[in-house]
Amino acid sequence: MRYAYFPGCSLSSSGYDYHLSLKYVTQALGIDLVEVKDWVCCGASSAHATSHLLSIALPVLNLSHAEKDGFDKLIAPCLACLSRFKAANVELEHDANLKKKIHQVFDYRYRGKVKVYHPLEVFLEMGIEKIREKIRKKLMGLKVACYYGCVLTRPPKVCRFDNVEDPQSMDSIVRTLGAETIDWSFKTECCGVSMTLTRSDMVLKLSNDILREAKEAGANAITVACPLCQANLDGRQRQIEETYKTRYGIPILYFTQLMGLAFGAYPKEVGIQKLMTSPREVLGSLGLM
């Protein structure tokens, strides 16, 4: 299976471990990722705060490249990119006026034929059985809180994936790997990432709520599906502990890193050494590392 791959700005720097683990896992599952040629930033939260047309044009520019190269499926692992891409496709489908404007901006006429996926959607579409076949080492003893983040399922009209308030896709994959997943109510709360540089106080509060809930529900690890959630929950965890005078020490892993470990990867191959809150204690005590 061949997919166009849109890594986005984060996966080439702060989320490089996500990129590594995703590559490892897709290779193991026989999925071929081909990076979109000459891709540019999706605009994230900044484009749609300045110009609606621009916020649609940036994804269309990338989708056109994929379409021209003959792809009809595209993987966007970062939620900010994913939601911008999906929104562009849906809005072009429903808004003739917008479509006209987009055609005025581009020489190439994007036909809207590239479907956009998150890796979770791709893995579930392949079937849990395929994943089960690849497991070499069961992740027994790990209690995982699956954190989906804000825009993986929201708004449902655009995302068309999983249950909007209580998603299960990541849970079912993590359970297949042999780990236990916990029930908790903060699966789709926002970590506050668009404010991470300007109102860090809000990010610390929102991320603290997420970490506290996961800890109270009994998790010893959190899995995420977005490099921005990861940067907040992992990168800022020490600041959160200092601000709220508490201690979490919860490792924040990408779900692809857990899959890689279960598939028998060396920790280094899936970028475990890049995590700020070391999972060595948790994974080591369970004999997983």
Added chain:
Amino acid sequence: MTVVFSKENLKLSGDLQAITGENVMLCYQCKKCTLGCPSAYAMRMKPHELMRAAQLGLAEEIYWSGTIWICLSCETCNTRCPQDINILRIIDGLREMSKEFEYYNPYPAIPALHRIFMAFVKRFGKVYELGLALLINLRMLTPFKDIDMASPMLLKGKLKPLPHRSHGAKELRRVMARIRALEGAK
């Protein structure tokens, strides 16, 4: 507060509908947006109050509160609105309109971040995370903020010291120029 209602008050809702296609008059104040909003605690004007203010045409009050910049764009309000109003789209419309006139903004750093972000995208085709953090910290007069987080990230190679340039940047600039021309023309 007493609001004397006149035809002029309808201007804001009309403008918003023209830009966003959303009708603020559909809101009947059930407050589901505010109850689900993760950043409502930090807003001087809560999302449902913003909707009411938009119905009444209180543009100045909306901008003074700074609520449109505190919104995290997490899409919870859109998902839960029983009237199916795209509240984030309305907030984005207000953000777009804010460029056109002067008003007091209690949180000037947030739109400044968006401008710096887009300037990097325009220049390199990609975001330069370290540069973005440095520039916005200078802008906020807190140059050493988050240095405790950035230095280990640099050591682990999670932050790249230099920007990457996309080969698509040139094409991107052409697209941006055309959009500016199109938006200026209307």
